[in-house]
Amino acid sequence: xxxxxxxxxxxxxxKIEPSSHVLSIxxxxxxxxxxxxxxxxxxxxxxxxxxxxxxxAILKALQTDKLSPIxxxxxxxxxxxxxxxxxxxxxxxxDLMELIQQRQQKVKKSLGQSQFLLITWGTxxxxxDKKLKRPIANCHKQAANSFEKRLSTxxxxxxxYQEFIQKINKKNPNLRIILTVSPxxxxxxxxxxxxxxxxxxxxxxxxxxxxxxxxDYFPAYEIMLDELRDYRFYSSDMIHPNDTAEEYIWxxxxxxxxxxxxxxxxxxxxxxxxxxxxxxHPAKKTLYLQSxxxxxxxxxxxxxxxxxxKMQQAIEARILSIS
Numbered sequence: 273x274x275x276x277x278x279x280x281x282x283x284x285x286x287k288i289e290p291s292s293h294v295l296s297i298x299x300x301x302x303x304x305x306x307x308x309x310x311x312x313x314x315x316x317x318x319x320x321x322x323x324x325x326x327x328x329a330i331l332k333a334l335q336t337d338k339l340s341p342i343x344x345x346x347x348x349x350x351x352x353x354x355x356x357x358x359x360x361x362x363x364x365x366x367d368l369m370e371l372i373q374q375r376q377q378k379v380k381k382s383l384g385q386s387q388f389l390l391i392t393w394g395t396x397x398x399x400x401d402k403k404l405k406r407p408i409a410n411c412h413k414q415a416a417n418s419f420e421k422r423l424s425t426x427x428x429x430x431x432x433y434q435e436f437i438q439k440i441n442k443k444n445p446n447l448r449i450i451l452t453v454s455p456x457x458x459x460x461x462x463x464x465x466x467x468x469x470x471x472x473x474x475x476x477x478x479x480x481x482x483x484x485x486x487x488d489y490f491p492a493y494e495i496m497l498d499e500l501r502d503y504r505f506y507s508s509d510m511i512h513p514n515d516t517a518e519e520y521i522w523x524x525x526x527x528x529x530x531x532x533x534x535x536x537x538x539x540x541x542x543x544x545x546x547x548x549x550x551x552x553h554p555a556k557k558t559l560y561l562q563s564x565x566x567x568x569x570x571x572x573x574x575x576x577x578x579x580x581x582k583m584q585q586a587i588e589a590r591i592l593s594i595s
Contacts (some may be wrong), residue, residue, distance in 0.1 A: 294387070
């Protein structure tokens with residue numbers, strides 16, 4: 273008997289290899305996927321500007337627009353920027369400007385050399401700042417009457433992305449853009465409103481995928497809604513996917529995008545991380561250290577043919593922590 277509705281996902285022609293450069297940006301789902309890729313020998317930049325939900329807020333971050341210091345927000349001595357997440361903050365406005373500019377340059381460089389750009393959209397709703405007279409990414413807990421909540425039209429998302437894709441394709445024709453719609457429901461918008469928002473995002477993604485051969489759509493949203501249609505796959509807030517759901521969606525992603533070499537590598541690295549996180553009995557500390565040294569030797573081999581520095585550093589840190 274089958275207890276779920278499944279569907280096939282076409283394999284990508286362009287595969288992520290162990291040496292691939294990947295930039296992951298967008299909602300908290302993008303962060304989750306990015307963290308998993310950070311645990312592999314990939315060159316990964318994950319959420320350089322923190323969590324961003326609206327497609328155009330994400331696009332603005334990718335385009336590294338010029339900063340205006342007069343737009344900075346002061347919250348109890350901490351300076352923030354309305355276009356970025358609160359994780360980008362500083363006690364001095366010039367330090368914040370420098371931090372953001374450093375991230376911008378890092379992203380600009382990454383867009384020029386990456387093979388994959390993973391973008392996860394969260395919502396089509398955004399906030400219009402009445403003082404700045406423009407849309408922003410984050411209200412930073414300022415007075416609600418300073419903003420107006422709006423819903424983007426389809427063209428307001430598609431048109432700027434079309435321009436961006438055309439420009440980036442000239443600079444980096446090898447870049448494949450993977451669009452996803454976050455499976456996290458924005459229930460604060462309202463359930464019917466969230467459905468409208470996700471529908472706009474989904475149609476925008478489909479339009480861009482059909483228009484540009486270098487754009488893919490990965491159906492994380494559909495996997496959660498159909499294959500995992502049960503609250504046992506949600507965390508306690510009944511909004512976010514739980515660990516089981518995240519792992520299931522991740523496996524679907526790897527089947528679609530990972531090369532055979534990277535699939536095999538992931539299994540080996542996963543086993544190594546399990547060894548690193550093992551809670552050993554104090555009486556078996558010596559045996560555990562020996563297993564770590566053996567693991568370190570395996571990942572120090574020059575015959576592996578790929579960069580193992582991430583794993584070697586993780587093993588060294590674990591050895592030092594218990595020596």
